[in-house]
Amino acid sequence: MAARDYGQYCGVTRALELVGERWAMLIVRDLLVGPRRYGELAAGLPRIPSNILAARLKELQEAGVIRRAPRSRVIVYELTAYGRELEPVVLALGAWGFKAMSDPREDQVITPDSMTMTLRTAFRPQVAATLPATAYAARLSATELLIHVDGPTLAVTRDHVPVDLAFAAGPGIRRLISGELSADRAIATGAIEVLSGREDLLDRFATTFHLAA
Structure with a gap:
């Protein structure tokens, strides 16, 4: 019962x-x-x-x-x-809830699984299908993820392999995904720190992962 x-x-x-x-x-x-x-x-x-x-x-x-x-x-x-x-239900809830999010409080954590599902929610396979395959390493608070986009296919793991772009982000990742900050502006303001690779690929990341706020 x-x-x-x-x-x-x-x-x-x-x-x-x-x-x-x-x-x-x-x-x-x-x-x-x-x-x-x-x-x-x-x-x-x-x-x-x-x-x-x-x-x-x-x-x-x-x-x-x-x-x-x-x-x-x-x-x-x-x-x-x-x-x-339940996967499409969870993704839809995530997209709906994203609209009401602001920056995290000090007592709120970002976990690998929560960020993985956020990326899956924001992923735009139709857009990614038109772009070259790209591997990103994202350091998000204490979470490190490998994000591999190959056409309309997304894989998010915790592997350590060579990537095209490695970056670190705190709350700025939300503003980038929402479009509140452009990739160039996110780098210029320090919201996103490029650790290695081509800076221009952050714009590709923002194009591939987007959720309207």
Whole structure:
């Protein structure tokens, strides 16, 4: 039985009963990046109490959204096929929520999985298909990601390989993705720091990843 029962017969109601509890959709968000051990989920959601994480995982399993699976002698949590159907919902929520975002507060963190999903939300495959393949290394607060764009295909990993452009950004990444700052202006103001590679490729990045604010 769902932890929350709204007493209405409706698809939206049923969806909220299954994944509408606090933290549930953030667990789904992180599992859309890939399977995670319990400790990895806890590390990616540093404010979640351990009893709440355990409860949400149990509820999501009972709902058929996630499952436990053995991987190299450890147990990981992963989305089921039914759970993966939530990806366009999560991306749409991310795009909608982006419109109401400002710069992060001091107590807010950026995690690798949250930034990966932000990039997947902002990715414009139709635009990327017209541009040369490009590899970016992004240092975002304490998060370092390899962003590889090849035509309409996006891969975001934590590998360390040669890239065309490496850059560091704090809150400026939001202003770049939203179009509030141009690539040239972001570099000039220090919102984005180019670490290596061609500076002009930051404009390609901003063209490839865009969310209207």
